Amino acid sequence: MGFFFEVLIAGLLSGVMYSLVALGFVLIYKASGVFNFAQGSLVFFAALTFVGLMEHHLSFGVALVVTLLVMIAVGLAIERFVLRPLVNQPQISLFMATIGLSFFIEGLAQLVWGASVRGLDLGIQDEPIAWISDRTGINISKFDLMAAGIAAVLVIALALFFNRTRIVRALRAVADDHQAALAVGIPLQQIWAIVWAVAGFVALVTGLLWGARNGVQFALTFVALKALPVLILGGFESIPGAIVGGLIIGATEKLAEVFVGPYVGGGIEGWFPYVLALMFLLVRPEGLFGEKIIRRI
């Protein structure tokens, strides 16, 4: 039984990391109704910038602040040069633009900082917490727990930030209809600028935590793909959805790997979340907390 809980807890903790990635998507989706393909690239860009600055002998704190400023600047630039000309264009155009953007950002990051794989040390050890292991026999990674804690703080902060009903309503209105939102006086451009800057900040935190765990490398951009099942499960426009979806995906993929995997030869962790998402799409296509899909017959 102890082993079951150990797997479950490890799953939930890694689920929090997925939630963190998904959160970046949710922010953009809430404000423009578009799946931001470039979020993974932003994560990569943030981690690479941070590591690159550290290599130039900046202290941890200074590098963090500079990277944060860079990410906010990137967010504002995206609004100004990519989104603003695309106001009121079909959603698919915006989506295509984020695909182009992701290639651009990946290329830019590697042009500036080089393509070599780097390590990132946040000073947190990835080892079991002795205190808990001794008492309960369950091994919980210190790093996972810290990462989950940081993610939780970020999620709460964002939830508070977007808690004001007036802002939330405006975001939902913008996602529904750009032009109508403009017509009633919602300042679309400012809202997009703020949301992209915040998404840049989320990408930074995600990049640091994932970079510290997996190394800062190109594969970091694929972390974004793990967010997809989380979003399908939780709903694309819901912050609580991203959290719950992340926890469910994290827990089930670890449990499936450990308890079902041996019967089918293992290695199901990689694709199990997508199967879960697919089943969810059949039953509840809008996700657990997403906006109801409006269908008129």
Next chain:
Amino acid sequence: MSAQPDPGRQVALSVNNIEVIYDHVILVLRGVSLEVPDGGIVALLGANGAGKTTTLKAISNLLHAERGEVTKGAIEFRGQRVDRLTPNDLVRRGVCQVMEGRHCFAHLTVEENLLTGAFTRKGSRADIAQALEKVYHYFPRLKERRASLAGYTSGGEQQMTAIGRALMAQPTMILLDEPSMGLAPQIVEEIFAIVGDLNARERVSFLLAEQNTMVALRHANYGYILENGRVVMDGQASDLANNEDVKEFYLGLSTAGRRSFRDVKHYRRRKRWLA
């Protein structure tokens, strides 16, 4: 300034010889001028593609979202140039557009839709609640449907929601684009009656783009007729309604009895408005 015995005479909105180009190449308006007096209802009439919507969007500054641009002329609201403002600024000054085809936020309830209209207002919660009550007073039907998703309401209810949403910003001028589109005649009458009511009691001025010439002229004080991006005729609504050309072109009535469409087309090609 002289005393104003007739407040209808003071000009609220004046559009002066504007030219609008889409995508840098498509010339849509070629010198449109019009005026809306304070407290008036002015109708902007014309066929499909004449430039009615473009004129309204030029005023409300929504043209940028359509890749259009006002390249010549000036737009003034209460004596101040407004053609460089953002839509947000314009709403704050009291000009609000209700777009063609309603454009309600489908995933928001009727009440949430109305509340988005109050985004620019600084007022307290109580002020906004009061504004909401006022909208429900004019549109009792919306109160019944307040909790329904706007995407599931009828066309008439959506049109009411769109007008109510604009009212929440407490505008002094509403640019109303094609309110009759796709609605049953009875609902159209209901909506126009409310527009008249709002005009009379709340002193909201209306600039109204309509294809339904008969209904529009019945409710407006003054009218402009657009064709091919130009104003070809303007006058008191009652004069326009009795004008032979207007009758023939837009109402399908003619002194020479009914004609076939082919004849009308031919006749129309021969006789241009400005000829």
